[in-house]
Amino acid sequence: MKPIPFNKPFLAGQELHYIQQAVAQGKLSGNGEFTQLCQRFFQQRYGIPKALLTTSATTALEMAALLLDLHPGDEVIMPSFTFTSTANAFVLRGARIVFADSYLDNPNLDISQLASLITPRTKAIVPVHYAGVACNMAPLLALAEEHGIWVIEDAAQAIEGYYLEKPLGAIGHLAAFSFHETKNVIAGEGGLLAINDERFAERAEILWEKGTNRAAFFRGEAARYQWIDIGSSFLPSELTAAYLWAQLEQITAIREQRLQQWNRYATALQSLAEAGHCALPAIPVYATHNGHIFYLICRDTNERQALIQHLAEHQILAVFHYQTLHNSPFYHNLHDGRQLPHARRFAECLLRLPLYFELSETDQQRVIAAVNSFYKA
Numbered sequence: 001m002k003p004i005p006f007n008k009p010f011l012a013g014q015e016l017h018y019i020q021q022a023v024a025q026g027k028l029s030g031n032g033e034f035t036q037l038c039q040r041f042f043q044q045r046y047g048i049p050k051a052l053l054t055t056s057a058t059t060a061l062e063m064a065a066l067l068l069d070l071h072p073g074d075e076v077i078m079p080s081f082t083f084t085s086t087a088n089a090f091v092l093r094g095a096r097i098v099f100a101d102s103y104l105d106n107p108n109l110d111i112s113q114l115a116s117l118i119t120p121r122t123k124a125i126v127p128v129h130y131a132g133v134a135c136n137m138a139p140l141l142a143l144a145e146e147h148g149i150w151v152i153e154d155a156a157q158a159i160e161g162y163y164l165e166k167p168l169g170a171i172g173h174l175a176a177f178s179f180h181e182t183k184n185v186i187a188g189e190g191g192l193l194a195i196n197d198e199r200f201a202e203r204a205e206i207l208w209e210k211g212t213n214r215a216a217f218f219r220g221e222a223a224r225y226q227w228i229d230i231g232s233s234f235l236p237s238e239l240t241a242a243y244l245w246a247q248l249e250q251i252t253a254i255r256e257q258r259l260q261q262w263n264r265y266a267t268a269l270q271s272l273a274e275a276g277h278c279a280l281p282a283i284p285v286y287a288t289h290n291g292h293i294f295y296l297i298c299r300d301t302n303e304r305q306a307l308i309q310h311l312a313e314h315q316i317l318a319v320f321h322y323q324t325l326h327n328s329p330f331y332h333n334l335h336d337g338r339q340l341p342h343a344r345r346f347a348e349c350l351l352r353l354p355l356y357f358e359l360s361e362t363d364q365q366r367v368i369a370a371v372n373s374f375y376k377a
């Protein structure tokens with residue numbers, strides 16, 4: 001029996017051709033033609049005023065934290081059920097993280113708690129669109145506006161997802177996308193900072209280019225190329241951008257393929273949910289998702305472990321996801337002690353099934369049969 005991996009990096013079309021083209025053009029460092037193509041794609045397709053390609057979503061989030069000019073003691077609200085980078089980017093600037101719980105039936109930040117977490121020191125809220133499923137953005141934005149708080153979307157998983165009519169990543173003041181090989185659109189490692197509030201545009205480009213006005217200089221907008229501000233090397237090489245461009249060209253096919261696979265799981269496993277064996281993802285009415293993750297919620301962590309084991313015996317790799325950050329080894333002493341029971345349940349009971357562009361229908365049927373045989377036993 002052939003093993004079914006959890007994820008598999010893929011070629012969508014012209015990746016190798018474009019990399020060859022970048023080599024032939026003799027331009028491999030960052031901010032060349034392929035970088036421009038990728039950035040324009042985000043600007044045009046999603047109406048993002050300014051997009052900067054980065055080496056990862058992690059560095060895009062780090063740029064966002066730098067742009068906010070955070071000071072030690074400033075508070076940033078985010079869900080506890082998320083990746084470490086969501087928090088680390090702000091911790092690196094000395095911020096205190098105020099972790100919020102998830103909804104009962106959806107891992108995203110529970111908006112009903114948000115008002116009670118806001119203090120005069122709150123500088124930003126970081127909604128994470130888990131599995132490419134939109135957070136409840138209208139009430140979140142309304143609260144943020146009322147209190148003068150920045151909104152930074154962690155849209156790492158959210159390309160081609162929508163909140164009502166708005167593309168995810170085009171809603172907050174800033175947003176971060178990821179092209180890590182586990183995401184829908186990949187470049188090995190890669191990311192993008194969306195600058196939706198034009199007040200950040202000029203400085204973002206300077207931080208991105210190691211604190212210099214290099215980008216403006218090459219556009220002929222500055223007489224000299226100088227050190228202007230703090231910064232770092234946040235931009236990827238043209239090799240990364242060339243790979244990414246080939247993926248972006250196929251974005252509609254990628255989304256449709258993943259949604260078809262996602263829907264196949266949802267339909268086939270519906271009866272298990274109806275019988276009360278496990279829960280399936282709940283998609284809120286305001287969200288149009290992108291098929292990024294298909295998961296089950298097991299009844300408890302032991303049952304999840306047994307299901308992982310059962311699938312492994314069928315040569316299928318299924319994996320759990322985040323451990324909550326509020327009680328992590330790094331942060332538990334800094335957390336304010338609130339229990340976050342819904343986040344904890346997702347940490348303990350959520351199981352992701354294999355889902356990747358090249359997953360065949362036959363292999364998917366094998367996964368479905370194996371999950372069913374676990375609950376029948």
Ligand SMILES: *Cc1c(COP(=O)(O)O)cnc(C)c1O
Pocket residue numbers: 055056057058059082083085086128154156157177178179180189190191
């Ligand atoms: C993948 C991911 C990140 C980090 O992305 P990188 O590009 O690997 O740095 C951050 N946040 C979330 C929610 C993610 O899923």
